[in-house]
Amino acid sequence: MADPLRLELNDGHAIPQIGLGVWQAPEAAAAKAVEAALRAGYRHVDTAAMYGNEAGVGEGVRRSGVPREAVFVTTKIWNTDQGYDRALRALDQSLGRLAMDHVDLLLIHWPSPQRGLYLETWRALIAARAAGLARSIGVSNFDAPELDRIVGETGVSPVLNQIEVHPRFQQRRLRAVNLERGLRTEAWSPLGQGRLLADPAIGRLARKHGRTPAQVIIRWHIDSGLVAIPKSVHPGRIVENHDVFGFQLDADDMEAIAALDDPDGRVGPDPATARF
Ligand code: NAD
Numbered sequence: 549m550a551d552p553l554r555l556e557l558n559d560g561h562a563i564p565q566i567g568l569g570v571w572q573a574p575e576a577a578a579a580k581a582v583e584a585a586l587r588a589g590y591r592h593v594d595t596a597a598m599y600g601n602e603a604g605v606g607e608g609v610r611r612s613g614v615p616r617e618a619v620f621v622t623t624k625i626w627n628t629d630q631g632y633d634r635a636l637r638a639l640d641q642s643l644g645r646l647a648m649d650h651v652d653l654l655l656i657h658w659p660s661p662q663r664g665l666y667l668e669t670w671r672a673l674i675a676a677r678a679a680g681l682a683r684s685i686g687v688s689n690f691d692a693p694e695l696d697r698i699v700g701e702t703g704v705s706p707v708l709n710q711i712e713v714h715p716r717f718q719q720r721r722l723r724a725v726n727l728e729r730g731l732r733t734e735a736w737s738p739l740g741q742g743r744l745l746a747d748p749a750i751g752r753l754a755r756k757h758g759r760t761p762a763q764v765i766i767r768w769h770i771d772s773g774l775v776a777i778p779k780s781v782h783p784g785r786i787v788e789n790h791d792v793f794g795f796q797l798d799a800d801d802m803e804a805i806a807a808l809d810d811p812d813g814r815v816g817p818d819p820a821t822a823r824f
Contacts, residue, residue, distance in 0.1 A: 558731065567593055568581060570595050573781050575603055586612035586614040593621050625669060630666060633672075639676055649681075656688060667697060674704050691820065714744055715740070759795060768797060
């Protein structure tokens, strides 16, 4: 079954609410995972130049037999490729590795403010979109001042901000910042890198619904209006993580998950202090 849930973006395109993340999957494993995911009904894959597996992602899309135009492919400009010319060159190289003529979404991976280049990089993404090399453009790990600066200077809004979100780190403030500006929030590490799967409260909800902990968490993302990109390279888990359309969480369940939020719950770097 093809992914039935797509969220509209502020540029008129739409994004499937569940995508396959492929960080830390080497080329061959990424190709296999993408092929398995597309055969299981996924229509969205999240990669990045920094993951070193764009060629595998492109290979997986082609091997799946699903037409390119039915698949939503995201890649990202790495920090060392920031700047107008460098970013456009990096995109060209990403498209070469993917063996695709465009991506559906191109993101600035981190603002990396100490480089002072994210505004110029954003101008490059705007040019890439105008040239048809990226259908939609967005950012990752941005906070309000950076969002306001790129929109204020260019008048062009990102379609989304991809940030760390999961039940233990719910990012209510930054999600509200995105919402106020008309941006979707896309959740990276949506399963808390797997660490949340053994949480007793999640386990109770899994038993209540006859589902797995991963399915409960992914359903929480969907019911919260987020885009989520869980990663797995195991075919069984890939299928499991997409099979979340036959049940819903009720108000009590949502309240139980709301209570798991922890200001110290990050599993990844804090963009406010990251210096890479
Ligand atoms: P995740 O939260 O998706 O967790 C993945 C891990 O959870 C797997 O490695 C596996 O150990 C476990 N897992 C997955 N499905 C499972 C299942 N059904 N049952 C049991 N265990 C399961 O972690 P992630 O990979 O960090 O994040 C997902 C994606 O987000 C990445 O692959 C990448 O595409 C993206 N990402 C982006 C950024 C960014 O800066 N923009 C940062 C980190 C991740």
